[in-house]
Amino acid sequence: MIVLRDLWRTYRVGDSDVHALRDVTLEIERGDYLAVMGPSGSGKSTLLNILGCLDRPTSGSYAFDGHDVGSLSDGERTRLRQSEIGFVFQFFHLLPRLNAQGNVELPMLFAGVSRAERRQRAARALEAVGLSDRVHHRPDQLSGGQRQRVAIARAVVMEPRLLLADEPTGNLDRAAAVEVMELLGSMNAEGQTVVLVTHDPEVGSRATSAVRMDDGAIVERR
């Protein structure tokens, strides 16, 4: 489904070039559950941003379902993010003024889905992450684990082909982290392609495959 070939991402800092990614080549199959591991600054977040079409590689190619992402316009990449890619962040990034339902509805709002359908689908997505009884709670009325589950519901409500999670347990206590990882695992079991960035080996071990990155390059594959 996803093919990355000879990917470089270089930042210019002052007079010198910093290589966030060095010659990364990676294939992700439909239904994969891949953990990207490595210390902070190893380039795993950069890799995730490129996978999520938030960032563009300096060189190399990225194919998504056979489409060369590098040749897509901004609008087409936006559409890709909207309907085919779901994001889960370390800090949840829920809008504090909206309740759980409103947050889950957000991606549908910008996709132009009607109000009635948004409501229905958000309710189902929240039910799927076990938060049917928290639909009208605002983020500050939810625990960390519940917030992340709302964020996961939001990430999958558009039924994306690819679910990207950036340190999804990084801001959670142990019990909540286990909940969230089980949720991601069960989604993968139902066929959802998941790419997970973490520096926690235990979290990474739950994925079916893993790559280890260091200094922008993939140094180990499992």
Added chain:
Amino acid sequence: MSNFGLRIFPLSPESQGVVGRQIRNPKFEIQNGWRGGVVAIGELIAFAIGALRGHRLRTGLSVAGVAVGIAAVIALTALGEGARQYVVQEFSALGTNLLIVVPGKVETTGMMPFGGVINDLTIDDYRAVTTRIPEVMRAAPLATGEETVRYGGLARSVPVIGTTAELVEVRRLKIGAGQYLPPGDPDQGGAEMVLGIKVADELFGGESPLGKVVRLGDWRFRVVGVLAPRGRSLGFDFDDIVQIPARTSMRIFNRTSLFRILVELHPGEDLEVGKKAILDLLAERHRAEDVTVITQDAVVNTLDSILGVLTLALTAIASVSLTVAGVGIMNVMLVAVSERRHEIGLLKALGASTVQILAVFMTEAAVLSTLGGVVGLAVGGAAVRAFVGVYPTFPAATPMWAIVASLVMSMIVGVFFGVVPARRAARLDPVEALVGR
């Protein structure tokens, strides 16, 4: 298998999607020129209001900023417009067929020998105008001055109008008590006096002034009447004035010329014809064209245009405060953009297009300023009503164009000053925007 019941996320194509699989293409297709889903304006406004409610104080202050500007526009145009209508009404109340004869000619003189000598406008001229011009229905001379009027131990310096009985008709005066100056030969300088209501109250208190003898300078007058309250009209405060026969006034103030002659033509007479007749008559009598005849229309039109310009000037001044309010909105929106970097990054990650982000922030700015416009309309309207409550005779009313214009203006202010912050938001790099928490 987890206990979260994820059966509703089928990803194989043959399974029945429950979560809206039907609304999108089964396979990702690239559409050229795609710029984001069409989000209904109602949804955008709802989203904007939600965001604005998150910062009540900030929202309130910027709404107040616009409201002050709009209220100022509303109130000042109402006052300017009121002043204009007041003046027009005052003149119309006099009748539109009024001519005013002024001694002297408004043009450069001195070309002829002895040029520039101005003949007096005399009582005889006045009599000629009333008797020899058929278009003239009636006329009243004015000979003015200022003198101290005394009664008992009280004294008051008042404007004095010397005139004839006709003035009561020409100026539509109302008698409160007694009667007006007696009709008769204008050359007869009698010793009758008519008091303005304020003069009567000041000098006589509760006592009736009728028949009493008052002193005007060194002269003695008998009060024959008191005017009904009228208020200021065309430069004269008829409440604070005394009226005596014209001839007497000229003698007291040692004048040889009248100040004005007010001429009222018969209804339906052409003002220009009357004007020419008067000019011809006085030119013949004076052997020179040395008077000016002003038509009521000319005065009204002049004042009308002056006050119209005044209204516009007031509006322009008030608009400055609107601009200030607009800059305030821009400030608030810029703060909002930098404060909501995460939100913007998130929206981009969720697939909001650049155009949509732009629309979100423009809508917010427009909602802010339109809200301010509505509040300002209400406040300005209330201020105008309060003003009319205090001064009921002043016809202050906000013209319709000002209401429409201020609403449109407030919206434009929002959009105009919302562009810069909204563009900044739309251009934000999502990766940077999402960094940290």
